[in-house]
Amino acid sequence: MSVSNLLENWSQVRHEHPVNDKPHDPYKWAMAIDLDACTGCNACSVACYAENNIPVVGKERFQHGQQMHWLRVERYWEEDSREFPDQGFQFLPMMCQQCEAAPCETVCPVAATNHTADGLNSQIYNRCIGSRYCSANCPFKVRYFNWYDYPTDEMVWPAEMTQQMNPDVSVRSKGVMEKCTFCVQRLSAAKVVAKGEGRIVREGEVQTACQQSCPTGAISFGNLVNPESRVHKQWAAQQVVLDADKQAKDEKEEGPGLRGYRILEELRAYPSVMYLERVRESAV
Amino acid sequence: MYRFLRLPVLLVGFFMAASSYAASNSQPALTTEDALGPQVVQPIEFPHNRHAGLHDASDPTKGGMEINCQYCHTYARRSAVAGIPPLQKCIGCHQNIESVRNKSRIVELFKYWDAKKAVPWKKVHDLPDFVRFNHERHIKRFIEQQDRPVQEACGYCHGDVKEMTVARRQKPLAMGWCASCHEKDHPVVAEGGTPIAGQAYWYSFQKPAAAQDANTKARGPNDCWQCHK
Protein backbone atom coordinates (compact mmCIF):
# COMPACT_ATOMS: atom_id res chain seq x y z
CA MET A 1 0.00 0.00 0.00
CA SER A 2 1.45 3.26 -1.01
CA VAL A 3 1.45 6.26 1.28
CA SER A 4 -1.11 8.23 -0.71
CA ASN A 5 -3.37 5.19 -0.91
CA LEU A 6 -3.09 4.90 2.86
CA LEU A 7 -3.90 8.57 3.36
CA GLU A 8 -6.85 8.45 0.98
CA ASN A 9 -8.33 5.47 2.72
CA TRP A 10 -7.43 6.55 6.22
CA SER A 11 -11.05 6.53 7.31
CA GLN A 12 -11.18 2.84 6.45
CA VAL A 13 -8.25 2.09 8.69
CA ARG A 14 -9.00 4.31 11.65
CA HIS A 15 -12.48 4.95 12.92
CA GLU A 16 -13.26 7.44 15.57
CA HIS A 17 -16.65 5.89 15.97
CA PRO A 18 -17.26 3.22 13.36
CA VAL A 19 -21.05 3.20 13.61
CA ASN A 20 -21.20 6.72 12.24
CA ASP A 21 -19.76 6.08 8.83
CA LYS A 22 -20.58 2.38 8.57
CA PRO A 23 -23.79 1.31 10.23
CA HIS A 24 -23.63 -2.30 11.32
CA ASP A 25 -25.30 -4.36 8.68
CA PRO A 26 -26.04 -7.18 8.79
CA TYR A 27 -24.06 -8.10 11.92
CA LYS A 28 -22.99 -6.56 15.17
CA TRP A 29 -21.79 -9.19 17.59
CA ALA A 30 -22.47 -8.39 21.22
CA MET A 31 -22.81 -10.01 24.59
CA ALA A 32 -24.84 -9.75 27.77
CA ILE A 33 -23.60 -11.29 31.01
CA ASP A 34 -25.96 -11.79 33.91
CA LEU A 35 -23.89 -11.41 37.07
CA ASP A 36 -26.80 -12.62 39.13
CA ALA A 37 -26.62 -15.98 37.38
CA CYS A 38 -22.83 -16.28 37.46
CA THR A 39 -21.61 -18.61 40.22
CA GLY A 40 -17.92 -18.02 39.57
CA CYS A 41 -17.31 -21.61 38.56
CA ASN A 42 -14.70 -20.68 35.92
CA ALA A 43 -16.09 -23.11 33.35
CA CYS A 44 -16.15 -20.27 30.82
CA SER A 45 -12.49 -19.55 31.35
CA VAL A 46 -11.54 -23.22 30.94
CA ALA A 47 -13.64 -23.51 27.79
CA CYS A 48 -11.87 -20.49 26.37
CA TYR A 49 -8.47 -22.09 27.03
CA ALA A 50 -9.55 -25.23 25.20
CA GLU A 51 -11.19 -23.48 22.27
CA ASN A 52 -8.50 -20.94 21.56
CA ASN A 53 -5.22 -22.80 22.13
CA ILE A 54 -4.32 -20.65 25.09
CA PRO A 55 -1.12 -21.68 26.88
CA VAL A 56 -1.43 -22.71 30.52
CA VAL A 57 1.58 -20.90 31.92
CA GLY A 58 1.79 -22.34 35.42
CA LYS A 59 1.94 -20.85 38.88
CA GLU A 60 5.30 -19.17 38.69
CA ARG A 61 4.75 -17.27 35.46
CA PHE A 62 1.27 -16.37 36.63
CA GLN A 63 2.79 -14.72 39.69
CA HIS A 64 5.03 -12.71 37.36
CA GLY A 65 1.92 -11.37 35.68
CA GLN A 66 2.44 -13.43 32.56
CA GLN A 67 -0.95 -15.14 32.62
CA MET A 68 -2.73 -15.71 29.32
CA HIS A 69 -6.36 -16.27 30.29
CA TRP A 70 -8.44 -14.40 27.74
CA LEU A 71 -11.38 -14.64 30.11
CA ARG A 72 -10.73 -14.05 33.78
CA VAL A 73 -13.37 -14.37 36.46
CA GLU A 74 -12.81 -11.43 38.76
CA ARG A 75 -13.81 -11.69 42.42
CA TYR A 76 -15.06 -8.74 44.44
CA TRP A 77 -15.48 -8.95 48.22
CA GLU A 78 -18.43 -7.18 49.67
CA GLU A 79 -17.51 -4.58 52.26
CA ASP A 80 -20.38 -5.27 54.63
CA SER A 81 -18.41 -5.57 57.87
CA ARG A 82 -18.75 -9.32 58.02
CA GLU A 83 -15.69 -11.52 58.53
CA PHE A 84 -14.29 -13.94 56.00
CA PRO A 85 -16.39 -17.10 56.04
CA ASP A 86 -19.56 -15.04 56.18
CA GLN A 87 -18.40 -12.23 54.00
CA GLY A 88 -20.19 -12.02 50.69
CA PHE A 89 -18.56 -11.61 47.31
CA GLN A 90 -19.48 -11.55 43.68
CA PHE A 91 -17.93 -12.54 40.40
CA LEU A 92 -17.44 -10.79 37.13
CA PRO A 93 -16.27 -12.62 34.01
CA MET A 94 -14.05 -10.18 32.13
CA MET A 95 -12.95 -10.67 28.55
CA CYS A 96 -12.21 -8.33 25.65
CA GLN A 97 -15.13 -5.92 25.46
CA GLN A 98 -14.81 -5.54 21.68
CA CYS A 99 -15.09 -1.77 21.97
CA GLU A 100 -16.63 0.15 19.11
CA ALA A 101 -14.03 2.91 19.43
CA ALA A 102 -11.30 0.73 20.82
CA PRO A 103 -8.42 2.58 22.49
CA CYS A 104 -6.07 -0.28 21.54
CA GLU A 105 -6.71 0.11 17.83
CA THR A 106 -5.60 3.70 17.56
CA VAL A 107 -2.22 3.14 19.14
CA CYS A 108 -1.03 0.05 17.30
CA PRO A 109 1.94 1.21 15.21
CA VAL A 110 1.33 -1.41 12.53
CA ALA A 111 -2.50 -1.60 12.57
CA ALA A 112 -2.39 -5.21 13.68
CA THR A 113 -5.55 -4.63 15.65
CA ASN A 114 -8.45 -2.98 13.94
CA HIS A 115 -12.18 -2.95 13.53
CA THR A 116 -14.13 -5.38 11.40
CA ALA A 117 -17.40 -4.71 9.61
CA ASP A 118 -19.15 -6.92 12.16
CA GLY A 119 -18.12 -4.64 14.99
CA LEU A 120 -15.34 -6.85 16.31
CA ASN A 121 -11.92 -5.74 17.40
CA SER A 122 -9.62 -7.97 15.39
CA GLN A 123 -6.13 -9.04 16.36
CA ILE A 124 -3.86 -10.21 13.54
CA TYR A 125 -1.11 -12.28 15.12
CA ASN A 126 1.21 -12.45 12.16
CA ARG A 127 1.12 -8.69 11.78
CA CYS A 128 1.76 -7.94 15.46
CA ILE A 129 5.29 -6.77 16.25
CA GLY A 130 4.85 -6.96 20.02
CA SER A 131 5.11 -3.30 20.99
CA ARG A 132 2.48 -3.95 23.75
CA TYR A 133 1.19 -0.43 23.30
CA CYS A 134 -2.38 -1.74 22.85
CA SER A 135 -2.24 -3.53 26.16
CA ALA A 136 -1.01 -0.39 27.87
CA ASN A 137 -3.94 1.53 26.42
CA CYS A 138 -6.62 -1.06 27.18
CA PRO A 139 -8.84 0.19 30.03
CA PHE A 140 -10.00 -3.35 30.79
CA LYS A 141 -6.56 -4.97 30.76
CA VAL A 142 -7.70 -7.93 28.73
CA ARG A 143 -4.80 -8.17 26.30
CA TYR A 144 -2.15 -10.78 26.94
CA PHE A 145 1.38 -10.96 25.66
CA ASN A 146 3.36 -14.07 24.74
CA TRP A 147 6.53 -13.69 26.77
CA TYR A 148 7.73 -17.13 25.77
CA ASP A 149 7.53 -19.34 22.73
CA TYR A 150 4.83 -21.52 24.26
CA PRO A 151 4.38 -23.88 21.31
CA THR A 152 7.91 -25.18 21.84
CA ASP A 153 7.59 -25.20 25.62
CA GLU A 154 7.23 -28.78 26.81
CA MET A 155 5.58 -27.70 30.04
CA VAL A 156 2.73 -25.90 28.32
CA TRP A 157 1.63 -28.43 25.74
CA PRO A 158 3.12 -31.87 26.41
CA ALA A 159 3.27 -34.01 23.26
CA GLU A 160 -0.08 -35.72 23.57
CA MET A 161 -1.89 -32.46 24.32
CA THR A 162 -1.11 -31.00 20.93
CA GLN A 163 -3.76 -33.41 19.64
CA GLN A 164 -6.50 -31.43 21.30
CA MET A 165 -5.57 -28.09 19.80
CA ASN A 166 -8.04 -26.25 17.62
CA PRO A 167 -6.90 -26.21 13.98
CA ASP A 168 -9.04 -23.14 13.26
CA VAL A 169 -7.05 -20.95 15.63
CA SER A 170 -3.41 -19.96 15.16
CA VAL A 171 -0.96 -21.09 17.80
CA ARG A 172 0.72 -17.84 18.77
CA SER A 173 4.45 -17.58 19.13
CA LYS A 174 6.73 -15.41 21.21
CA GLY A 175 6.35 -11.64 21.03
CA VAL A 176 2.72 -11.57 19.95
CA MET A 177 -0.25 -9.95 21.66
CA GLU A 178 -3.51 -11.85 21.94
CA LYS A 179 -6.99 -11.50 23.42
CA CYS A 180 -10.57 -12.71 23.28
CA THR A 181 -11.83 -12.80 19.70
CA PHE A 182 -15.51 -13.51 20.42
CA CYS A 183 -14.55 -16.93 19.02
CA VAL A 184 -14.25 -15.49 15.52
CA GLN A 185 -13.51 -18.92 14.06
CA ARG A 186 -17.00 -20.02 15.03
CA LEU A 187 -18.50 -16.86 13.61
CA SER A 188 -16.82 -17.34 10.25
CA ALA A 189 -17.85 -20.97 10.09
CA ALA A 190 -21.47 -20.01 10.78
CA LYS A 191 -21.33 -17.23 8.23
CA VAL A 192 -20.04 -19.54 5.50
CA VAL A 193 -22.98 -21.91 6.08
CA ALA A 194 -25.45 -19.02 6.09
CA LYS A 195 -24.01 -17.40 2.96
CA GLY A 196 -24.23 -20.71 1.13
CA GLU A 197 -27.93 -20.78 1.90
CA GLY A 198 -28.46 -17.13 0.98
CA ARG A 199 -29.37 -15.76 4.39
CA ILE A 200 -27.75 -14.24 7.43
CA VAL A 201 -26.76 -16.20 10.53
CA ARG A 202 -29.82 -16.97 12.59
CA GLU A 203 -30.13 -16.48 16.32
CA GLY A 204 -28.83 -19.51 18.19
CA GLU A 205 -26.76 -20.82 15.28
CA VAL A 206 -23.51 -19.64 16.75
CA GLN A 207 -22.32 -19.76 20.32
CA THR A 208 -19.05 -18.68 21.83
CA ALA A 209 -17.17 -21.33 23.80
CA CYS A 210 -17.69 -19.49 27.10
CA GLN A 211 -21.40 -19.14 26.48
CA GLN A 212 -21.72 -22.77 25.51
CA SER A 213 -20.04 -24.02 28.65
CA CYS A 214 -21.67 -21.76 31.22
CA PRO A 215 -23.81 -24.05 33.41
CA THR A 216 -26.13 -21.25 34.51
CA GLY A 217 -26.57 -19.63 31.12
CA ALA A 218 -25.19 -16.36 32.43
CA ILE A 219 -23.62 -15.42 29.11
CA SER A 220 -25.67 -14.67 26.04
CA PHE A 221 -24.13 -13.81 22.72
CA GLY A 222 -25.57 -12.89 19.38
CA ASN A 223 -26.26 -10.36 16.68
CA LEU A 224 -27.30 -7.06 18.20
CA VAL A 225 -28.76 -5.86 14.89
CA ASN A 226 -31.19 -8.77 14.72
CA PRO A 227 -34.33 -7.79 16.70
CA GLU A 228 -35.09 -11.49 17.21
CA SER A 229 -31.86 -12.17 19.07
CA ARG A 230 -31.72 -12.68 22.82
CA VAL A 231 -28.89 -10.17 23.11
CA HIS A 232 -30.89 -7.52 21.28
CA LYS A 233 -33.87 -8.11 23.55
CA GLN A 234 -31.72 -7.95 26.68
CA TRP A 235 -30.01 -4.74 25.62
CA ALA A 236 -33.36 -3.21 24.69
CA ALA A 237 -35.03 -4.30 27.92
CA GLN A 238 -32.20 -2.78 29.93
CA GLN A 239 -32.28 0.38 27.80
CA VAL A 240 -28.56 0.18 27.13
CA VAL A 241 -27.64 1.88 23.89
CA LEU A 242 -24.48 0.83 22.07
CA ASP A 243 -23.23 4.23 20.93
CA ALA A 244 -23.84 6.26 24.07
CA ASP A 245 -21.28 7.15 26.71
CA LYS A 246 -24.02 7.92 29.21
CA GLN A 247 -27.27 6.00 29.22
CA ALA A 248 -30.46 8.05 29.26
CA LYS A 249 -31.96 5.75 31.89
CA ASP A 250 -29.22 6.69 34.35
CA GLU A 251 -30.05 10.38 34.02
CA LYS A 252 -33.46 9.91 35.57
CA GLU A 253 -33.87 10.94 39.15
CA GLU A 254 -35.37 7.65 40.22
CA GLY A 255 -33.73 4.88 38.28
CA PRO A 256 -36.14 2.54 36.59
CA GLY A 257 -34.57 -0.34 38.49
CA LEU A 258 -32.77 -1.68 35.46
CA ARG A 259 -29.66 -3.77 35.98
CA GLY A 260 -27.87 -3.35 32.68
CA TYR A 261 -24.62 -1.42 32.58
CA ARG A 262 -21.34 -1.35 30.73
CA ILE A 263 -18.01 -1.10 32.43
CA LEU A 264 -16.12 2.22 32.17
CA GLU A 265 -18.71 3.50 29.76
CA GLU A 266 -17.66 7.09 30.38
CA LEU A 267 -14.32 6.45 28.67
CA ARG A 268 -16.17 6.43 25.36
CA ALA A 269 -14.82 3.13 24.19
CA TYR A 270 -18.40 1.93 23.57
CA PRO A 271 -17.93 -1.67 24.70
CA SER A 272 -20.01 -4.47 23.18
CA VAL A 273 -20.50 -6.36 26.42
CA MET A 274 -23.34 -5.45 28.74
CA TYR A 275 -23.37 -6.70 32.32
CA LEU A 276 -26.48 -7.22 34.41
CA GLU A 277 -25.92 -6.15 37.98
CA ARG A 278 -26.33 -8.63 40.79
CA VAL A 279 -29.74 -8.39 42.41
CA ARG A 280 -28.98 -9.39 45.98
CA GLU A 281 -27.58 -6.67 48.21
CA SER A 282 -25.26 -9.12 49.88
CA ALA A 283 -24.57 -12.79 49.53
CA VAL A 284 -24.83 -15.12 52.45
CA MET B 1 20.80 24.78 11.62
CA TYR B 2 19.15 21.41 11.13
CA ARG B 3 21.53 20.65 8.30
CA PHE B 4 21.58 17.07 9.41
CA LEU B 5 17.89 16.88 8.51
CA ARG B 6 18.42 17.70 4.86
CA LEU B 7 19.05 14.23 3.59
CA PRO B 8 16.23 12.52 5.51
CA VAL B 9 13.76 15.19 4.39
CA LEU B 10 14.89 14.79 0.81
CA LEU B 11 14.54 11.03 1.00
CA VAL B 12 11.09 11.23 2.54
CA GLY B 13 10.08 13.66 -0.20
CA PHE B 14 11.29 11.28 -2.88
CA PHE B 15 9.42 8.44 -1.24
CA MET B 16 6.17 10.40 -1.11
CA ALA B 17 6.52 11.49 -4.72
CA ALA B 18 7.25 7.98 -5.90
CA SER B 19 4.39 6.50 -3.94
CA SER B 20 1.86 9.02 -5.15
CA TYR B 21 3.00 8.29 -8.70
CA ALA B 22 2.48 4.60 -8.05
CA ALA B 23 -0.97 5.32 -6.62
CA SER B 24 -2.11 7.24 -9.66
CA ASN B 25 -1.73 4.06 -11.73
CA SER B 26 -3.19 1.98 -9.00
CA GLN B 27 -5.83 -0.20 -10.64
CA PRO B 28 -4.73 -3.48 -9.09
CA ALA B 29 -2.88 -5.82 -11.41
CA LEU B 30 -4.59 -8.82 -12.95
CA THR B 31 -4.06 -12.03 -11.09
CA THR B 32 -1.94 -13.52 -13.82
CA GLU B 33 1.41 -13.10 -12.21
CA ASP B 34 3.27 -16.38 -12.14
CA ALA B 35 5.63 -17.58 -9.46
CA LEU B 36 6.48 -21.23 -9.76
CA GLY B 37 6.50 -23.13 -6.53
CA PRO B 38 8.84 -26.00 -5.72
CA GLN B 39 8.60 -29.26 -7.64
CA VAL B 40 6.79 -31.67 -5.32
CA VAL B 41 7.67 -35.35 -5.71
CA GLN B 42 4.50 -37.44 -5.55
CA PRO B 43 4.29 -41.19 -4.90
CA ILE B 44 2.65 -41.59 -8.31
CA GLU B 45 3.19 -39.11 -11.10
CA PHE B 46 -0.43 -38.22 -11.59
CA PRO B 47 -0.96 -36.71 -15.08
CA HIS B 48 -3.39 -33.83 -14.64
CA ASN B 49 -3.14 -33.08 -18.35
CA ARG B 50 -4.40 -36.52 -19.30
CA HIS B 51 -7.43 -36.21 -17.03
CA ALA B 52 -8.39 -32.56 -17.24
CA GLY B 53 -6.72 -31.52 -20.50
CA LEU B 54 -8.57 -30.75 -23.70
CA HIS B 55 -9.65 -33.44 -26.18
CA ASP B 56 -7.42 -34.08 -29.12
CA ALA B 57 -9.95 -34.88 -31.84
CA SER B 58 -7.36 -36.20 -34.31
CA ASP B 59 -5.80 -38.70 -31.92
CA PRO B 60 -7.89 -39.84 -28.96
CA THR B 61 -4.95 -41.69 -27.41
CA LYS B 62 -3.28 -38.33 -26.83
CA GLY B 63 -4.95 -35.23 -25.42
CA GLY B 64 -7.05 -35.09 -22.29
CA MET B 65 -10.38 -36.31 -21.02
CA GLU B 66 -11.78 -32.88 -20.04
CA ILE B 67 -12.88 -34.23 -16.67
CA ASN B 68 -14.33 -31.53 -14.41
CA CYS B 69 -11.92 -30.61 -11.61
CA GLN B 70 -14.75 -31.08 -9.16
CA TYR B 71 -15.29 -34.68 -10.16
CA CYS B 72 -12.23 -35.71 -8.16
CA HIS B 73 -11.81 -32.68 -5.89
CA THR B 74 -15.39 -32.95 -4.67
CA TYR B 75 -14.98 -31.27 -1.32
CA ALA B 76 -14.05 -27.95 -2.84
CA ARG B 77 -17.64 -26.92 -3.48
CA ARG B 78 -18.89 -27.83 -0.02
CA SER B 79 -16.10 -27.15 2.41
CA ALA B 80 -13.13 -24.98 3.17
CA VAL B 81 -10.65 -27.48 1.72
CA ALA B 82 -10.62 -29.01 -1.74
CA GLY B 83 -9.46 -32.36 -0.40
CA ILE B 84 -7.54 -35.12 -2.07
CA PRO B 85 -9.75 -37.75 -3.72
CA PRO B 86 -9.80 -41.11 -1.94
CA LEU B 87 -8.24 -44.09 -3.68
CA GLN B 88 -11.71 -45.49 -4.38
CA LYS B 89 -12.30 -42.62 -6.74
CA CYS B 90 -9.28 -43.57 -8.87
CA ILE B 91 -10.13 -47.26 -8.83
CA GLY B 92 -13.80 -46.57 -9.51
CA CYS B 93 -12.87 -45.55 -13.02
CA HIS B 94 -9.67 -47.44 -13.55
CA GLN B 95 -11.04 -50.90 -12.82
CA ASN B 96 -13.05 -50.44 -15.99
CA ILE B 97 -10.28 -49.03 -18.16
CA GLU B 98 -8.44 -52.09 -19.42
CA SER B 99 -6.40 -50.25 -22.03
CA VAL B 100 -4.10 -48.56 -19.51
CA ARG B 101 -4.19 -51.26 -16.88
CA ASN B 102 -0.61 -52.35 -17.49
CA LYS B 103 0.94 -48.89 -17.47
CA SER B 104 3.42 -48.63 -14.63
CA ARG B 105 1.56 -45.84 -12.83
CA ILE B 106 -1.70 -47.78 -12.84
CA VAL B 107 0.05 -50.93 -11.65
CA GLU B 108 1.46 -48.88 -8.82
CA LEU B 109 -2.02 -47.52 -8.06
CA PHE B 110 -3.51 -51.01 -7.84
CA LYS B 111 -0.70 -52.05 -5.49
CA TYR B 112 -1.95 -49.45 -3.02
CA TRP B 113 -5.50 -50.65 -3.58
CA ASP B 114 -4.62 -54.30 -2.95
CA ALA B 115 -2.63 -53.37 0.15
CA LYS B 116 -5.68 -51.35 1.35
CA LYS B 117 -3.50 -48.29 1.83
CA ALA B 118 -4.13 -44.68 0.91
CA VAL B 119 -1.74 -43.09 -1.56
CA PRO B 120 0.42 -40.67 0.48
CA TRP B 121 -0.04 -37.67 -1.80
CA LYS B 122 1.97 -34.58 -0.89
CA LYS B 123 0.48 -31.14 -0.46
CA VAL B 124 1.27 -28.71 -3.27
CA HIS B 125 -0.70 -25.60 -2.38
CA ASP B 126 0.19 -25.11 1.24
CA LEU B 127 -0.99 -21.91 2.90
CA PRO B 128 0.52 -20.67 6.17
CA ASP B 129 -1.26 -21.83 9.33
CA PHE B 130 -2.52 -18.35 10.13
CA VAL B 131 -4.57 -18.15 6.94
CA ARG B 132 -8.16 -19.20 6.56
CA PHE B 133 -9.05 -19.85 2.94
CA ASN B 134 -12.43 -21.18 1.92
CA HIS B 135 -12.84 -23.04 -1.39
CA GLU B 136 -16.62 -23.23 -1.09
CA ARG B 137 -17.08 -19.46 -1.07
CA HIS B 138 -14.94 -18.96 -4.16
CA ILE B 139 -16.69 -21.73 -6.09
CA LYS B 140 -20.11 -20.41 -5.16
CA ARG B 141 -19.05 -16.94 -6.20
CA PHE B 142 -17.44 -17.71 -9.53
CA ILE B 143 -18.86 -20.99 -10.77
CA GLU B 144 -22.38 -20.97 -9.38
CA GLN B 145 -23.23 -17.29 -9.23
CA GLN B 146 -21.20 -16.03 -12.17
CA ASP B 147 -21.32 -19.13 -14.31
CA ARG B 148 -17.65 -19.07 -15.21
CA PRO B 149 -16.00 -22.22 -16.59
CA VAL B 150 -14.70 -24.48 -13.83
CA GLN B 151 -11.16 -24.66 -15.12
CA GLU B 152 -10.98 -20.90 -15.43
CA ALA B 153 -12.25 -20.34 -11.90
CA CYS B 154 -9.94 -22.92 -10.33
CA GLY B 155 -7.14 -21.57 -12.46
CA TYR B 156 -7.30 -18.12 -10.82
CA CYS B 157 -5.33 -19.60 -7.96
CA HIS B 158 -4.10 -22.96 -9.20
CA GLY B 159 -2.81 -21.94 -12.60
CA ASP B 160 -3.23 -23.93 -15.78
CA VAL B 161 -3.51 -27.35 -14.18
CA LYS B 162 -4.85 -28.97 -17.32
CA GLU B 163 -1.43 -28.47 -18.89
CA MET B 164 0.49 -29.92 -15.95
CA THR B 165 1.41 -33.46 -15.16
CA VAL B 166 2.23 -33.43 -11.47
CA ALA B 167 0.61 -30.26 -10.15
CA ARG B 168 2.94 -27.43 -9.25
CA ARG B 169 2.16 -24.16 -7.58
CA GLN B 170 2.02 -21.48 -10.26
CA LYS B 171 0.63 -18.45 -8.42
CA PRO B 172 2.34 -16.70 -5.50
CA LEU B 173 -0.57 -17.29 -3.05
CA ALA B 174 0.76 -14.39 -1.00
CA MET B 175 -1.40 -11.80 0.71
CA GLY B 176 -0.75 -8.98 -1.73
CA TRP B 177 -1.65 -11.28 -4.56
CA CYS B 178 -4.94 -12.31 -2.94
CA ALA B 179 -5.70 -8.67 -2.21
CA SER B 180 -5.03 -7.68 -5.82
CA CYS B 181 -8.17 -9.61 -6.74
CA HIS B 182 -10.19 -8.68 -3.65
CA GLU B 183 -9.54 -5.00 -4.36
CA LYS B 184 -10.88 -5.14 -7.87
CA ASP B 185 -14.43 -4.25 -8.79
CA HIS B 186 -16.18 -7.43 -9.78
CA PRO B 187 -19.67 -7.61 -11.25
CA VAL B 188 -22.23 -8.60 -8.66
CA VAL B 189 -24.65 -10.15 -11.12
CA ALA B 190 -23.40 -11.97 -14.17
CA GLU B 191 -25.28 -13.05 -17.23
CA GLY B 192 -26.40 -16.62 -16.78
CA GLY B 193 -25.36 -16.57 -13.13
CA THR B 194 -27.71 -16.49 -10.19
CA PRO B 195 -28.75 -12.95 -9.31
CA ILE B 196 -27.93 -12.26 -5.71
CA ALA B 197 -30.19 -9.28 -5.15
CA GLY B 198 -29.68 -7.52 -1.82
CA GLN B 199 -26.84 -9.72 -0.70
CA ALA B 200 -23.92 -7.89 -2.19
CA TYR B 201 -22.59 -7.19 1.27
CA TRP B 202 -21.15 -10.66 1.22
CA TYR B 203 -18.65 -9.54 -1.29
CA SER B 204 -17.76 -6.16 -0.04
CA PHE B 205 -16.78 -4.31 3.04
CA GLN B 206 -19.17 -1.59 2.03
CA LYS B 207 -22.59 -2.42 0.72
CA PRO B 208 -23.14 -1.07 -2.81
CA ALA B 209 -25.86 1.55 -2.88
CA ALA B 210 -29.35 1.03 -4.28
CA ALA B 211 -30.54 -1.70 -6.57
CA GLN B 212 -28.11 -4.06 -8.22
CA ASP B 213 -28.08 -4.89 -11.89
CA ALA B 214 -25.56 -6.38 -14.28
CA ASN B 215 -23.43 -3.24 -13.96
CA THR B 216 -23.18 -3.21 -10.18
CA LYS B 217 -19.67 -3.86 -9.02
CA ALA B 218 -18.48 -4.92 -5.61
CA ARG B 219 -15.19 -5.82 -4.04
CA GLY B 220 -14.12 -8.88 -2.17
CA PRO B 221 -14.05 -8.77 1.61
CA ASN B 222 -11.06 -6.85 2.88
CA ASP B 223 -11.08 -6.95 6.64
CA CYS B 224 -8.16 -8.80 8.19
CA TRP B 225 -10.19 -11.39 10.06
CA GLN B 226 -11.80 -12.57 6.84
CA CYS B 227 -8.63 -14.47 5.99
CA HIS B 228 -6.46 -14.42 9.11
CA LYS B 229 -7.15 -16.57 12.09
Ligand code: SF4
Ligand atom coordinates in the same frame (compact mmCIF):
# COMPACT_ATOMS: atom_id res chain seq x y z
S1 SF4 C 1 -15.97 -15.26 23.33
FE1 SF4 C 1 -14.57 -16.97 22.86
S2 SF4 C 1 -12.54 -16.02 22.90
FE2 SF4 C 1 -13.93 -14.59 23.98
S3 SF4 C 1 -13.79 -15.14 26.19
FE3 SF4 C 1 -15.52 -16.32 25.28
S4 SF4 C 1 -14.61 -18.28 24.69
FE4 SF4 C 1 -12.91 -16.84 24.98
Ligand code: SF4
Ligand atom coordinates in the same frame (compact mmCIF):
# COMPACT_ATOMS: atom_id res chain seq x y z
S1 SF4 D 1 -19.22 -20.39 33.36
FE1 SF4 D 1 -20.96 -19.01 33.79
S2 SF4 D 1 -21.32 -19.25 36.00
FE2 SF4 D 1 -19.25 -20.08 35.62
S3 SF4 D 1 -17.88 -18.33 35.98
FE3 SF4 D 1 -18.35 -18.32 33.76
S4 SF4 D 1 -20.12 -16.92 33.57
FE4 SF4 D 1 -19.96 -17.46 35.76
